[in-house]
Amino acid sequence: MKKLIAGVVLGVGLTAIAHGAGNPEAGEANAQVCAGCHGAGGAEPIAPNYPKLSGLGEKYLHQQLVLIKEQERMIPSMTGLLNNNSDQDLQDLAAYFDSQSMPIGQADPDLVDQGEALYRGGNMASGVPACAGCHSPDGSGIEAAGYPRLSGQSAEYVAAQLKAYRVGERDAGQNASIMMDVAAKLTDQEIEAVSSYASGLN
Incomplete structure (x- = not known):
């Protein structure tokens, strides 16, 4: 039982490392094209129906970038934009955007x-x-x-x-x-x- 628990803990630890392997500095170099829609650092999109990418979570961002690249998640405006990116490139982009601060909006007081x-x-x-x-x-x-x-x-x-x-x-x-x-x-x-x-x- 102890070996099983140790194995699970080790597996979770390795998974966490694998999904935290992005390089924010490398990601920043590739993120310039994203700024056209999502704003500098992914924090100020040009339209409210575009998502803020800053601080969303590296694992989540990487998952979504992979889904978009593989066209499992269809976003017409992003079709083909990620085709030349390796998985490491996507990890780096995810790490970069996750490292940026998310600006907080203002909720409607009535809601x-x-x-x-x-x-x-x-x-x-x-x-x-x-x-x-x-x-x-x-x-x-x-x-x-x-x-x-x-x-x-x-x-x-x-x-x-x-x-x-x-x-x-x-x-x-x-x-x-x-x-x-x-x-x-x-x-x-x-x-x-x-x-x-x-x-x-x-």
Whole structure:
């Protein structure tokens, strides 16, 4: 039993190392093309429906870059942009963007109470779990699990992704099924409220 536990601990440790192997300095050199849509450091996108990339989590970012490159996650504006990048290049990009600071937005005061209730407690009546369970109480995400940071993300982007999960348009990646199940139980009003709350969470 002790050997089994040691093996699991070692395996988790090696996985963490493998997903923390990006070089932020190398990633910065390749990130200039990303700035055209996501802004310098991935922190200030040119449109609110584009995601902030800064501080999202290296593992999550790497997973999404791989899915986009392999066209498992279809984003028309990114088609072909990553074709010449090796997996190490993608790791480096993920490490660079994760090392940048995420600017916090301002939640709509009229939606804060409902958004906070959903984020922290979910909706027991409809079976919606608390967002904080996977994305952490402060919205910083859980790096080891590949759960991204939500704190500071654009409300418009979060809402668009929840709706995409809800209708099955975003179905790529190991955690997509979790989000599809959650989003299927959310109303438009709940999506608006929790997305707004997340944008101002700090």
